[in-house]
Amino acid sequence: MARRSGVSISTVSRVLNNSKPVSPEIRQKVLEAIKETGYRPNLLARGLVLRKTNIIGIIVPDISNSYYSELVKGTEEISNMYNYSILLCNTYGELKKEMEYLNLLLEKQVDGIIFMTTNLTDDHINWFKENEVKAVFVNRRAEGLDIPYVSIDNYNAAYDATNYLIKLGHKKIAYVGGPLSDEVLGKERFEGYKQAIYDAGIDFKQELVRVSKIGIRNGYEAMADILDVYNDITAVFAANDIMAIGAVNCILDRGYKIPDDISVVGFDDIPLASIIRPALTTIRQPIYDIGAVAARMLIKKLNGEKLEEKAVNLPYQLIERDTSAKAR
Amino acid sequence: MARRSGVSISTVSRVLNNSKPVSPEIRQKVLEAIKETGYRPNLLARGLVLRKTNIIGIIVPDISNSYYSELVKGTEEISNMYNYSILLCNTYGELKKEMEYLNLLLEKQVDGIIFMTTNLTDDHINWFKENEVKAVFVNRRAEGLDIPYVSIDNYNAAYDATNYLIKLGHKKIAYVGGPLSDEVLGKERFEGYKQAIYDAGIDFKQELVRVSKIGIRNGYEAMADILDVYNDITAVFAANDIMAIGAVNCILDRGYKIPDDISVVGFDDIPLASIIRPALTTIRQPIYDIGAVAARMLIKKLNGEKLEEKAVNLPYQLIERDTSAKAR
DNA sequence: CTGAAAGCGCTTACAG
């Protein structure tokens, strides 16, 4: 390439990167030679000397889950916009894979990491303490770590969802959700529910609460368990749409009318939520934006820019559809 | 690292890669030093000398579409198993982005590319002719290119779906599908439908056919158009589930019973297909497997192994659910 | 403005 145009490789590098002035004639010659030869710079070599790969590693529990794939889409688009590529790591939520990928990403010399896990453990925290990588967390706050995160405020969203039912006049409000061991999907949302109940002066009843692994079937059964004992509830807050759909099916199967007899509010606004009949009232997360903001924050860090905030909570929205109505 | 253990970097390299015998004592010393220092090999540098990055680039139209995310999951898992990482490129189906990404992947020195597009053009073909990359196509045959592809046999699947309806005694079978400009989702499936009709000795009627951009709404309207004129059809083959769902909604809205009055068979078996009521009879694609096989084929090529077949069609399956029944 | 040289962190003949 360089010899082809009769100049040094230094000069070729300079016209390619515009890093230093090059005389117009020579620039011209180089450009022509590049065209003719179909020369492509080797970004690996460049990365080696610059210590910068322009690759961002992204670790997700399950790319086939629409939540994560939408989020990855957001990350990918913003990354691409800023000239970064995405190295995708799918972990199936397994700690072992997560740790392997974290190490691998470092060896691959990625510039930064966007990290998602359903279960943040000390292993993760310690790893990030030992390895100073630029990183951004999604949906998890990392205790004692100087790593920013982006999320929505799950506690307040759950509070608002519950409160919405209360304002509709409901008093017997069941809770169906994911395991409390899950900090975000389980605990935070449950706490929001509980607080709303307390604040409304309603008696909190543990019997109206069912938590289990997330799944349509589990939502169905959790709902069945509750209805077996309390057939006088008038509302359910299901802390994720998957279980909400299970709950809806159960309620319908038992012959209750939705929303006439029982109102249901979900959480997440997955695509299905607006398609099932009756369409689900639920909390919408700005999933794409979460991914996009995470990427933007990481890239700012990579550029050495100061982040104004260590944590970003994006706005959520209550989408009223057909599963909720005033209490009789 | 090397000096830490008092040996040469050559030796360190050799214990790390097991590329040459190293005396047990020295190996031991090196291993210890690695532990102590938390040394991590720089895979970029290794890639530069080996001319091998162990990265596979994957190009998809829309990662947030469950079809592609499921497929990427398959690719990712197999790749990871063989020690490859995935560089994810989302194109929104735009030719410009596709070409940019193809070039970028080459500059990033990926070992191979798994390529998906909804619209394979000469630009793509020419690019692959000019750049000899190891690649595998998904769902598209590349005319005049020595690039293997993996897919299902869309023509035969559509044939079988239509034939299934014929065997149920249906004679007036409408067709609703994607644009014929789409080789796979449009043309191949339509041809399969047509051939089945012919083979059964049924009169093919162009008026029973509606193609349009894929979308629930469009499926609904295509169905409405047909029912406006032919209210005596007893079955519909909708060549993708999205439009099938639209068609189902339309049929129901018009007061027909499914499957009593009209049977519907879809194509793809998207998650929704089994969730809507009545649950959709449809053709299931082994999406995860398509991704997995594509990765496996590419890796074989990367290893210099011969592929037995240039094209792999994975088995599809007709899933009978509640939208199809014998003709009255 | 341009080129020769050093160096990024590895691997691998080559010599011993």
Next chain:
DNA sequence: CTGAAAGCGCTTACAG
């Protein structure tokens, strides 16, 4: 079995 040296394809002081 082990080390010094060359080289992968770049970038960037340094000298001119």
